Amino acid sequence: MLRPLQSYQIVVDVVIAALFALATAPIEIAVNTSQQWSLPIGLLAGVVFGSALALRRLSPGLALGIAWAGALVEMTFGRVPGPASLAVFAVLYTAAAYGTIRVFWFGFGSAIAGAVVAVLYLYIVPGNIDFTATGVSVIVAIVIAAIFAFLLAWTVGALVRSTRRSRVDRAAQQRAQADAIAEQERTRIARDMHDVVAHSLAVVIAQADGARYAAASDSAAQSAALGTISSTARSALADVRLLLAQLRHSQENGPQPTIADLDGLFGQVKAAGLDIRVTVDPAPRGEVPAAVQLAVYRILQEALTNALRHGGTGPVDVGLAWLPARVDVVVRNALPAPAAPPSAPVSGSHGHGLIGMRERALLVGGTLDAGAEAGAFVVRAGIPIGGPG
Incomplete structure (x- = not known):
């Protein structure tokens, strides 16, 4: 139910909610001063809607439930909605922007149902608003306007949610691309390492065998074979060092032979027999x-x-x-x-x-x-x- 938030975010939300409750509670009392229990119910409304405001980012679903509870308390005592009810718009926004998929759609339903309930409440409860002189078309227009106002807050949150999701998807795609590029680079380096080491060792083994057979009868052939072994091993060592440097520092260039090096390759294998x-x-x-x-x-x-x-x-x-x-x-x-x-x-x-x-x-x-x-x-x-x- 609780979203991970930084400590300073929780402190900011609580401070804003406390200031909101302190500012709206006196107005809530003044608006309904003629009603019984005006003072405690006004304070309760400020606290309830302030609590919803404090929890709107930490737990959007819980905040939405508290906002509904605050609205039911006001309707139970026949109170005219005051400025504390404005917290509902912030709660609908965060339900769409940060809530789970269930809270997201519950917020959508709450925006529609809340607008309809609010208008019907003001129409039914005597003394709130006099609708006797208005027609059905006016009442429908008021309901549509209320739904639009509630849905506007929810829609802004939905747009923020979509933007955040697009940003997360883009970051995930970039990470996947970076991983794919790194894997391709590792595969290329492994392929180069295999080519360099396998070829060089094959030449060295062939030359070593030739030198062993020529040791007793042809010292010149033995010396040439040892020279080929030495040059081949040195070249392979240099290539391997470059490849290992690539593994440590991707900006370094590995061995990249061209067709101009084919004569040297043909000479190596000829020297190997x-x-x-x-x-x-x-x-x-x-x-x-x-x-x-x-x-x-x-x-x-x-x-x-x-x-x-x-x-x-x-x-x-x-x-x-x-x-x-x-x-x-x-x-x-x-x-x-x-x-x-x-x-x-x-x-x-x-x-x-x-x-x-x-x-x-x-x-x-x-x-x-x-x-x-x-x-x-x-x-x-x-x-x-x-x-x-």
Whole structure:
């Protein structure tokens, strides 16, 4: 029944209600001075309506009930409504603005019923207002005017309620959007982390194995392999540091490779022992959007990493076709012996690597398919140059 309010709000409401009761009680007594019990009933009316005014924000439903009780007290003793009854307008306002849905509609009904009851009370009780000389149309007009006055206070509260609800909904929507953006950023960072670490570790493992085999017979090959391991690890460490910095400070930029870095990528996997054959036909013309360049690089990085980790001993064919409207990417590598049937799942084909490649393609409005074809594992991606939409 009680709404959470700040302490100063409760103090302000109580002070206003006390001043209202002190100001209206003498007038209530003076208006009905000819009636019996004028003094105590006048004081009681001021206290009752003042209490409704004090509770109007803390408990709109309770305040509405107290206001009705005050009106019934006045009607019971046949009193003419005085200035204390003006508290009803404030109570109707807060019932619509801050009350529960039940109190909201109870306030609406009270505005209509209260106006009708007030007019009929003044018409029925002798000595209040003389309606004998008026017609039915005048009485109806007075009822409509009273309903309009009561509903005006309720309607203003309803508008305030709608504004508050819109503000809350807008804040909730903004929080949801911020959470969605943060989740997308975390997903992007996780995807970048997977691409960087998986590729670099695959190269390091391949080079370490080569260095171990060459240790006894070819010291130059061993030295070259160790050099590749060192440079790959340093590059991966720098990228990981940037990604971790992004997690701590969102304004920092993570590693964003472009197609100009593809030669370095091809060199890394060649140094790791992968027999790679690259065909670019046709070559890119003009400036390629940065998002498309990043997608092409990451898809090729993951596809070559999978070929290095899971592929057979044959060559890996990489095809890039920079068409006017899109770029086609094809990576074909032999399956490990013995060759798996085309319908059989390939190691790694359902892991994070392929999921990440598909997400890369989808983010820029493209498509990606991967699977076994005639003894080879093929990755095909089509990415629009203009991006999604």
